[in-house]
Amino acid sequence: MGRHSCCVQQKLRKGLWSPEEDEKLFNYITRFGVGCWSSVPKLAGLQRCGKSCRLRWINYLRPDLKRGMFSQQEEDLIMSLHQVLGNRWAQIAAQLPGRTDNEIKNFWNSCLKKKLMKQGIDPNTHKPRTETEVTDEDNCADKASLSSPQAKGLQALSTSSEMEQAFDHLNSTISYDGRVTEASREVFMTKPVYDPLFLFEFQVGVDQSGGYQSNLQTQYQQSLRPSYDPNFEFGSMPTLTSNFDHGNMENSNFSGNSASRMRSFLLNEAKESSSSSSLVVNNSHGGFQMNNNMVENSSNFSWDSETKLASLFHTQFHGIKSEEVKPSVWQEGQLHTYNSEDFNTYPLTSLSEDLSGANMDVFHHI
DNA sequence: AACTGCCCCAACCGCATTGGG
DNA sequence: GCCCAATGCGGTTGGGGCAGT
Numbered sequence: 001m002g003r004h005s006c007c008v009q010q011k012l013r014k015g016l017w018s019p020e021e022d023e024k025l026f027n028y029i030t031r032f033g034v035g036c037w038s039s040v041p042k043l044a045g046l047q048r049c050g051k052s053c054r055l056r057w058i059n060y061l062r063p064d065l066k067r068g069m070f071s072q073q074e075e076d077l078i079m080s081l082h083q084v085l086g087n088r089w090a091q092i093a094a095q096l097p098g099r100t101d102n103e104i105k106n107f108w109n110s111c112l113k114k115k116l117m118k119q120g121i122d123p124n125t126h127k128p129r130t131e132t133e134v135t136d137e138d139n140c141a142d143k144a145s146l147s148s149p150q151a152k153g154l155q156a157l158s159t160s161s162e163m164e165q166a167f168d169h170l171n172s173t174i175s176y177d178g179r180v181t182e183a184s185r186e187v188f189m190t191k192p193v194y195d196p197l198f199l200f201e202f203q204v205g206v207d208q209s210g211g212y213q214s215n216l217q218t219q220y221q222q223s224l225r226p227s228y229d230p231n232f233e234f235g236s237m238p239t240l241t242s243n244f245d246h247g248n249m250e251n252s253n254f255s256g257n258s259a260s261r262m263r264s265f266l267l268n269e270a271k272e273s274s275s276s277s278s279l280v281v282n283n284s285h286g287g288f289q290m291n292n293n294m295v296e297n298s299s300n301f302s303w304d305s306e307t308k309l310a311s312l313f314h315t316q317f318h319g320i321k322s323e324e325v326k327p328s329v330w331q332e333g334q335l336h337t338y339n340s341e342d343f344n345t346y347p348l349t350s351l352s353e354d355l356s357g358a359n360m361d362v363f364h365h366i
Numbered sequence: 367a368a369c370t371g372c373c374c375c376a377a378c379c380g381c382a383t384t385g386g387g
Numbered sequence: 388g389c390c391c392a393a394t395g396c397g398g399t400t401g402g403g404g405c406a407g408t
Contacts, residue, residue, distance in 0.1 A: 016376070016402085038393060054394075055377065090396060101396075106375050370408080376401095383395070 013047040017056055021046055025053055026061050059100045066098025070107055078104060078112060083126040 013021075028044035034057070037050035046053060059065075070078070074096055081092045089101035089108075096104065113123040122129045 014378075036393080050393080051379095052377075059376075087397065102376075105397075110374055368408105370406105372404105372406085374402105374404085376403105378400075379398085381396090381398100384393085386392090387390090 012041070012049050012052075014052075017060075021048070022056070022061060025056060029057055029061070030063075055102075059102050064098055065100065070099075074099070075112065078108065079116075079126075082108065082112075086124075 017025075024044050024046055025040070028040060032043075037054040040046070040050055040053045041048045044053070048056075077095060078092060081095055085091050087105075089105045093099050093101040093104050108123075116123040116126070117129075120129050121127065
């Protein structure tokens, strides 16, 4: 066997997280923000390694997580991005607000991959498979495609220069608007992973049903294909813009699950402190702010596994501004409270969620 | 009802990268 | 430049749920 994990070395808990552990972690992070993960377990009173806490927060507890089925738009976007980026799940996830790399990876492996294979498309190269490949892969699902040089090439791209070469290759094999392609490539080359607003730089518009649509994706869908096109090349995206318009960020999504936890937390906050008018939490993935209205609306709520998905939640978040990066509360060693005026210079948004089930969570531009 | 096999997904593992001393 | 700890990331695993028998 390989080396022992940190959990084994320190005799820490492993496996599924209990609601109590979730609560502890959530309370801690919402109070003090994301800082040094290695110290989080100790400070939060958890018998877990920091790595496990980080993963739990990122994949499950984070307030900005979207839950539920992937929309058709998301599915198409994942397909398109995977064609360009390969198995770079974190980079793909960065283009899908509220989705985690793990979630997308699982979705790809459990659904999209199979869907493509059913259509006779190699999920690694996104090219139609030959009959022999189809036969081979039917017998041995992944081996044949993984051994393909093209697949290896895609998966092996690990540096910026290689990525650039990949884009160059794409650009050289298709007809495209050079200006647009350069813009898109530039964005992909320079944007960090976990940039929650990156997608919006493609001018995301969100429909009332809660799904989001980027211009590039929408126009592509409208103009080029009725469904997923395996021959689609990213460079053929019709239009792109690098100007982020916050006004377009009308609707986005907070997960019912994590939002419900947030609500539970707020209930506790209300009990513990009646003085602070609002609370802002900043972390590496962006900040969020809540005020007493949220607390007032948080009645009839408790933290347990039964309610985490089913609970109703009518809460407004003011001043969502994911792109701001501040020293975390953790770093400053104290809890920060802000008034909403603190965000006057930023495009303020509020977030409400109607967990009647059908309605998705939305950001409302103020 | 019991068993089996399959699927999904949360969580783990280990390597790569980053950053500070 | 080296070392080490922390973090990021992608591949993999294993447990629970579910359908079929």
